[in-house]
Amino acid sequence: MTAEEEANAAEQARVDEAVEKAKFAIRVRGLKNSFGKQVVHENLDLDVRKGEILGVVGGSGTGKSVLMRSIIGLQVPDEGTVEVFGESMVDRNEAEAVAIRKRWGVLFQGGALFSTLTVAENVEVPLREYYPNIGSQLRDEIAAYKIHMTGLPAEAGPKYPSELSGGMRKRAGLARALAIDPDLLFLDEPTAGLDPIGAAAFDEQTRKLQKVLGLTVFLITHDLDTLYSICDRVAVLADKQVIAVGTIDELLATDHPWIQEYFNGPRGRAATEAQQRAKAKGNATVSGKRKLDGDAPGRQ
Numbered sequence: 226m227t228a229e230e231e232a233n234a235a236e237q238a239r240v241d242e243a244v245e246k247a248k249f250a251i252r253v254r255g256l257k258n259s260f261g262k263q264v265v266h267e268n269l270d271l272d273v274r275k276g277e278i279l280g281v282v283g284g285s286g287t288g289k290s291v292l293m294r295s296i297i298g299l300q301v302p303d304e305g306t307v308e309v310f311g312e313s314m315v316d317r318n319e320a321e322a323v324a325i326r327k328r329w330g331v332l333f334q335g336g337a338l339f340s341t342l343t344v345a346e347n348v349e350v351p352l353r354e355y356y357p358n359i360g361s362q363l364r365d366e367i368a369a370y371k372i373h374m375t376g377l378p379a380e381a382g383p384k385y386p387s388e389l390s391g392g393m394r395k396r397a398g399l400a401r402a403l404a405i406d407p408d409l410l411f412l413d414e415p416t417a418g419l420d421p422i423g424a425a426a427f428d429e430q431t432r433k434l435q436k437v438l439g440l441t442v443f444l445i446t447h448d449l450d451t452l453y454s455i456c457d458r459v460a461v462l463a464d465k466q467v468i469a470v471g472t473i474d475e476l477l478a479t480d481h482p483w484i485q486e487y488f489n490g491p492r493g494r495a496a497t498e499a500q501q502r503a504k505a506k507g508n509a510t511v512s513g514k515r516k517l518d519g520d521a522p523g524r525q
């Protein structure tokens with residue numbers, strides 16, 4: 226190969242790498258996290274594609290939340306690399322870190338709303354933090370718009386979290402996560418504690434917003450209906466790693482005992498059947514939560 230051909234090949238390889246990188250919102254390589262002697266992750270790899278809803282499942286304590294915290298910089302890993310939109314999350318100065326943080330919104334487990342602030346004031350927190358020069362009128366208008374986007378009535382804005390139902394609190398948390406128009410949304414067990422109808426409505430709202438806003442969603446859940454109804458792919462955490470990632474059909478084709486038990490156990494089968502019934506009726510997002518949980522619908 227001539228020197229010119231070698232240079233061209235090297236340039237092509239760089240272009241291919243850049244094109245490949247551009248397909249992913251998140252790339253995790255060789256991640257290790259431990260607390261004292263407890264190793265939670267070891268040599269963990271994960272790719273999240275741009276524009277997908279990736280469900281993250283795994284038994285309790287397998288490290289789903291720690292993985293999310295590592296990606297958003299709240300947990301410094303012992304080893305490994307994390308890239309978000311092609312930018313490494315380590316060794317960033319504050320200005321660079323802020324520029325990356327502005328691209329995501331997070332709904333933590335339980336909503337994590339400030340109890341002494343109203344819903345609107347909660348939604349305004351990231352706006353004040355990242356865009357301190359926005360005037361109060363525009364800030365109020367943005368908050369009202371985000372509240373509306375998540376399906377909450379305008380009257381929810383001046384209420385305190387304690388005055389809302391569980392489902393409304395989740396939506397308020399979602400409105401706050403969307404406050405600064407993120408490209409990437411992290412949802413940690415968003416439907417936990419919701420009644421089946423409220424959970425299905427929340428799923429539907431998530432899917433709608435993801436499509437309309439072109440979001441990438443990293444969604445930790447134990448909710449089989451959520452996996453079936455809105456996730457494009459599912460990543461399974463076990464044995465300190467992501468042991469498989471793919472569509473549910475692809476996961477079912479693997480023979481890992483935990484995956485088989487999870488998706489082929491009684492709840493998994495009920496979720497599959499409910500999804501098939503919903504698809505047959507032409508409504509893929511209506512799920513069989515009520516049947517699964519044997520629960521009466523509560524308030525939303």
Ligand SMILES: Nc1ncnc2c1ncn2[C@@H]1O[C@H](COP(=O)(O)OP(=O)(O)OP(=O)(O)O)[C@@H](O)[C@H]1O
Nearest residue numbers: 260263265283284285286287288289290291292447
């Ligand atoms: N700050 C911490 N200090 C010590 N141990 C921690 C800390 N955070 C998490 N852990 C431990 O790491 C492990 C993984 O926790 P994590 O919350 O990520 O699990 P999870 O998969 O999200 O579980 P669940 O489904 O029950 O929410 C657990 O054993 C937990 O006790």
